[in-house]
Amino acid sequence: MDNPHKNVVLFYKYFILESAILSESPSTSTSMNMNQIESFLRETCMHLHMRGRVLLATEGINGTLSSINSTDMNEFINAMENYKINDTLVFSSIDWKMSDVDDELVQQNRHPFPDLKISIVKEIVSTGNLIQVDDIPTYGGRHLSSKEFHNVLEKYQEQDSHSHGIENDGDEKELVVIDVRNTFEHAIGHFQYSHDKKAAINPNMVTFSSFDGQFCAENADYLKGKRVLMYCTGGIRCEKASVMLRKRGVDDVSQLSGGIHRYLEQYPSGFFKGRNFVFDQRVALAPSGRGKDVVVVGRCIECCDEYDEISGSRICTVCRDLVLVCPKCVSRLRENHCSRHSSWKGHYFTFLHIFGEDELRDQMKGLIEIRENSNGGSRKTLMKQITKIKERIACLQSKLGRVDNDAPRRCRTCHEPDSVCDGLCWGFWKHSKAPEDIQRVNLPIAIGELVKPGPDWNEPRFGKKKDFNIGTVLEVKSWNSGGLNDNCVSVVWDNNSKSSKGSRNINVYRWGTLDTSGLPRYDLELVRSSDACL
Numbered sequence: 001m002d003n004p005h006k007n008v009v010l011f012y013k014y015f016i017l018e019s020a021i022l023s024e025s026p027s028t029s030t031s032m033n034m035n036q037i038e039s040f041l042r043e044t045c046m047h048l049h050m051r052g053r054v055l056l057a058t059e060g061i062n063g064t065l066s067s068i069n070s071t072d073m074n075e076f077i078n079a080m081e082n083y084k085i086n087d088t089l090v091f092s093s094i095d096w097k098m099s100d101v102d103d104e105l106v107q108q109n110r111h112p113f114p115d116l117k118i119s120i121v122k123e124i125v126s127t128g129n130l131i132q133v134d135d136i137p138t139y140g141g142r143h144l145s146s147k148e149f150h151n152v153l154e155k156y157q158e159q160d161s162h163s164h165g166i167e168n169d170g171d172e173k174e175l176v177v178i179d180v181r182n183t184f185e186h187a188i189g190h191f192q193y194s195h196d197k198k199a200a201i202n203p204n205m206v207t208f209s210s211f212d213g214q215f216c217a218e219n220a221d222y223l224k225g226k227r228v229l230m231y232c233t234g235g236i237r238c239e240k241a242s243v244m245l246r247k248r249g250v251d252d253v254s255q256l257s258g259g260i261h262r263y264l265e266q267y268p269s270g271f272f273k274g275r276n277f278v279f280d281q282r283v284a285l286a287p288s289g290r291g292k293d294v295v296v297v298g299r300c301i302e303c304c305d306e307y308d309e310i311s312g313s314r315i316c317t318v319c320r321d322l323v324l325v326c327p328k329c330v331s332r333l334r335e336n337h338c339s340r341h342s343s344w345k346g347h348y349f350t351f352l353h354i355f356g357e358d359e360l361r362d363q364m365k366g367l368i369e370i371r372e373n374s375n376g377g378s379r380k381t382l383m384k385q386i387t388k389i390k391e392r393i394a395c396l397q398s399k400l401g402r403v404d405n406d407a408p409r410r411c412r413t414c415h416e417p418d419s420v421c422d423g424l425c426w427g428f429w430k431h432s433k434a435p436e437d438i439q440r441v442n443l444p445i446a447i448g449e450l451v452k453p454g455p456d457w458n459e460p461r462f463g464k465k466k467d468f469n470i471g472t473v474l475e476v477k478s479w480n481s482g483g484l485n486d487n488c489v490s491v492v493w494d495n496n497s498k499s500s501k502g503s504r505n506i507n508v509y510r511w512g513t514l515d516t517s518g519l520p521r522y523d524l525e526l527v528r529s530s531d532a533c534l
Contacts, residue, residue, distance in 0.1 A: 143254070212244040
């Protein structure tokens, strides 16, 4: 077993000054440079046995990596800072944010990340290509050090008992602090300021790409004439968020340089209250030196009791966003719903196999009423669920399915029973450790075997059966990230195996995995010897 990783580094850089090296000469194309950088990163990380996630794009790099010890981490940083293309230092001036893995994780011999993943993407922080890297020096907000950011909040708090503003260049302006992170991150920790512990604004984001179209579009006029401070985990999201606001006419925008990470290093007992969410198996970090004495700002979404433990098994059954639900409430709920989908509670469920026909009809009636008063993407989501319920009712009426009232509560992420799932199956964690007494169920199929369309082949999704003859299994794995059972395969087809770009077209199919109605589905079946000539 690998040695446990004890050090983590968080880093990012936008290639603003170095962008010319990516398309400088005709003989060195952008794609070639990206592949060259990706190869360097992969070779360096593998040599040092590092794990983590790195996003690489022509606009920059964004990564979090772990190492066995600080020596390896320093060697990685040194290699990065000395890496050149066309005599230009690509990764110079990066703010490397270091942290340690807590002793409990080390003693369990668990890594912050399950593996190493380096991806070439279009953007290192997704905006749908709305914000270009060249916009940052032109429209980006003013960077405040941790001390400057702290001093602004401190000065505001001192004056708050006498007025509702803070002096700025001789003018009194109202201060607005914005948390540029997702809702679940804000829920367990955020900045609080003023004498009444006013919380930073939560834009209610599930993904950062919605910040401009929703929050900025709705609040830009309100923010004009105010002093805006924004922050995120390490500073990378603020770089683009400040551009979004300033492009909409909000002039006085500042951002916390180095993010919450740097602030807590200098002010562990400052204005940030609660825990700082991190995208690895440490989940959330308490301010240094405060440990279990950290202030709990999170609230259970059901009973509103103090609670701040994030778990991958507690997500909204509709949008799959993480939600805070205390153990007491989990025990009485079949599935969870976030605040945005609270009105769908009692009507929208992922696992339908525990409900009878009458219950399903009541759910469908409620969803139809909600859909009539909805718009946008939610109408499409609701229609899909209505269709799913209709199919389940038909399944019960045809006696092909049965109602399982005693079915165990299952994790929405990995579909494993709660007795098996440890909550580390969501998103960036994508890892689950099965209890020793749980036996894995593996597929009766191996890599290299031949398959053909099976009994549950979905023609609208996969294409007509006649267009897919014989395929070869390339990989056997879990259908859901973090799942314990190998219940799907990736396949390359002998015909229709080339995409429009000429590369092999590899698809993933279910093999006995439970669908959302609780029934096993078989998209494929093994090719018998008599089928080989088909």
